[in-house]
Amino acid sequence: MAVQRRRLVAVTREVSPAFAACELTHLAREPIDVRVARQQHAAYVALLEELRCAVEHLPAEPSLPDSVFVEDAAVVVDELAVITRPGAASRRGETASVAAALARHRPLARIEAPATLDGGDVLRIGRRLFAGLSSRTSRDGVDQLAALLAPFGYAVEGVELDGCLHLKTAVTEVAEGTVIINPAWIGRARFAAYEQIEVDADEPFAANALRVAGDGTDGDTVVVPAAFPRTADRLAAHGLRVRTVDVAEIAKAEGGVTCCSILLAASAAQP
Ligand code: CIR
Numbered sequence: 001m002a003v004q005r006r007r008l009v010a011v012t013r014e015v016s017p018a019f020a021a022c023e024l025t026h027l028a029r030e031p032i033d034v035r036v037a038r039q040q041h042a043a044y045v046a047l048l049e050e051l052r053c054a055v056e057h058l059p060a061e062p063s064l065p066d067s068v069f070v071e072d073a074a075v076v077v078d079e080l081a082v083i084t085r086p087g088a089a090s091r092r093g094e095t096a097s098v099a100a101a102l103a104r105h106r107p108l109a110r111i112e113a114p115a116t117l118d119g120g121d122v123l124r125i126g127r128r129l130f131a132g133l134s135s136r137t138s139r140d141g142v143d144q145l146a147a148l149l150a151p152f153g154y155a156v157e158g159v160e161l162d163g164c165l166h167l168k169t170a171v172t173e174v175a176e177g178t179v180i181i182n183p184a185w186i187g188r189a190r191f192a193a194y195e196q197i198e199v200d201a202d203e204p205f206a207a208n209a210l211r212v213a214g215d216g217t218d219g220d221t222v223v224v225p226a227a228f229p230r231t232a233d234r235l236a237a238h239g240l241r242v243r244t245v246d247v248a249e250i251a252k253a254e255g256g257v258t259c260c261s262i263l264l265a266a267s268a269a270q271p
Helices: 033-051 091-104 139-153 229-238
Strands: 008-013 052-060 075-078 079-083 108-110 122-125 128-133 157-159 173-175 178-179 197-200 208-213 221-225 239-244 261-266
Touching: 008 033, 008 091, 008 157, 033 052, 033 221, 033 239, 075 261, 079 091, 079 139, 091 261, 122 173, 128 139, 139 157, 173 208, 208 229, 221 229, 229 239
Parallel strands: 008 052, 079 108, 128 157, 178 197, 221 239
Antiparallel strands: 008 261, 075 079, 122 128, 173 178, 208 221
């Protein structure tokens, strides 16, 4: 008999009307059409629903340009949601509404000032969490996360990265024990315990892929931006079920497919 997994909740947020004023670190500013970004985001949300996530869609935050990137506001494990203190000052107002949404699912803890941490820097693989020491995440932030999660048996390790915004720009988990990685931005050695699939050389941002766990009847699905067909083919060649979604307008704001949602298993009390 198939093992039913607990339903996945996906917290998302509507694209802000101020999206074009987003933070940019490694990309040059290009005109962003908020209407197109909203359409692409709606298709992303529809795909999560098709993959049987229970989507909790927060209203737009008109004064917070980057607030669609909810991933950065929290790190969620089964036992706890850690509300972050984002590295960009312009993004710190994003956490209150995400905390309110997550409080319905998990006890909350917080990263305290002056430490900073962006959720995009935290990759959880089982009970091991890798935390990018990026321009957004401080050593203090990693240490606080480690102290908050240690009582639940999670180990947190800081990882240096180079040339990209967040750890999960460079590496994400696509199946149990398998990562997609761009070795130009992150050392392979730290992930030696896992099978590594390398991005296509022409698709450096393809290392940010979103794994949506199957529900016991279905296997997992890996969501990849439509702009990266060669890497999508590589993942499919490894036997993974891949879906693509066009997020080109969102990518102009230096965001990818993991950044636009927080996925968490519904708590046992929930359907
Ligand atoms: C920022 O610079 O903060 C946003 N423009 C992009 C954040 C993308 N988030 C992520 O990769 N987790």
